[in-house]
Amino acid sequence: MNYSGKVVVVTGASSGIGEQSAEEFAKLHANVILVSRNEEQLQKVAIKLSKYQTTTFVYACDVSNKEQVDKMGKTIIEKFGTIDVLVNNAGFGIYNTVEKTKIDEMESQISTNFLGMMYxxxxxLPTMLQQRSGHIVNVASVAGSIGIPGMASYCASKFAMLGFSESLFHELKGTGVGITVVSPIMVRTNFFNHESFGKMPRYSTTSLNPKTVANAVVKAASSPRLEIVVPQFVRFVVWLKQTFPYLINPIVGGIFRRSMKSTMD
Structure with a gap:
């Protein structure tokens, strides 16, 4: 797809997958709107993208706050007149058992990861439907298909994102508007900088470079598919889990429980 002059909104654009996705769209000469709570970091990203000689626009917004999101949307549509791609990427995780995780920590993950996407x-969406074009890319996780001990609230938010996206996928048939979920495995970003991850290994040999996921996000923005799993071979693992849960769940659960026990001892 030719993204030259297209208007792309990326949430969680101050670092990691969001920052890299914004850069990949900028390379394709899209007009990129950078959204996150950290305006100072967004300005640094905007300076970084200036070398691609395309329009960037910084908007500080907490996507878990629906009033702020509403104001952001009105400002962007008023300034650019349209939106072609929305990348819902903002999100974070906290690592702990349900018993030890505080209610406000659970709520904050659901509010940012799921409700922020919904807001x-x-x-x-109304602008996309009116113009009969546009694409929504929701950055989820393989944790949206496989429950991980110690990540219950995060998994819940991504399971919810996947279900919401699937429902909307069917509703949008014939409207000219599309929606695709990108579900990566572990990515080398500051996601794991939260103190709750403690001694947990930050990355593994299979962890992904943000650029790999960002390329999938760009691909998703013009894809007819509901979900793109990154890397592709992990889709087989998800298929096994969904097809033979009575076999796979004990194995997956055992692996994660052992890992969790070793990191929390």
């Missing part, structure tokens, strides 16, 4: 989608 942004509701804000920009």
């Amino acid at each position: 942004c989608t509701k804000t920009f």
Whole structure:
């Protein structure tokens, strides 16, 4: 797809997958709107993208706050007149058992990861439907298909994102608007900088470079598919889990429980 002059909104754009996705769209000469709570870091990203000689626009917004999201949407549509791609990427995780995780920590993950996606989608979808074009890319996780001990709230938010996206996928048939979920495995970003991860190994040999996921996000923005799993071979693992849960769940659960026990001892 030719993204030259297209308007792309990326949430969680101050670092990691969001920052890299914004850069990949900028390379393709899209007009990129950078959204996150950290305006100072967004300005640094905007300076970095200036070398691609395309329009960037910084907007500080907490996507878990629906009033802020509503104001953001109105500002962007007023300034650019349209939106072609919405990348719902903002999100974070906290690593702990349900017993030890505070209620407000659970709520904050659901509010940012799921409700933030829903608020942004509701804000920009009417414009896409009116113009009969556009694409929503929701950055989820393989943890949206496989429950991981110690990540219950995070998994819940990504399971919810996947279900919401699948429902909307069917609703959007014939409208000219598409939606695709990108579900990566572990990515080398500051996601694991949260103190709750403690002694947990930050990355493994299979962890992904943000650029790999960002390339999948760009691909997703013009894809007819509901979900793109990164890397592709992990889709087989998800298929096994969904097809033979009575065989796979004990194995997966055992692996994660052992890992969790070793990191929390």
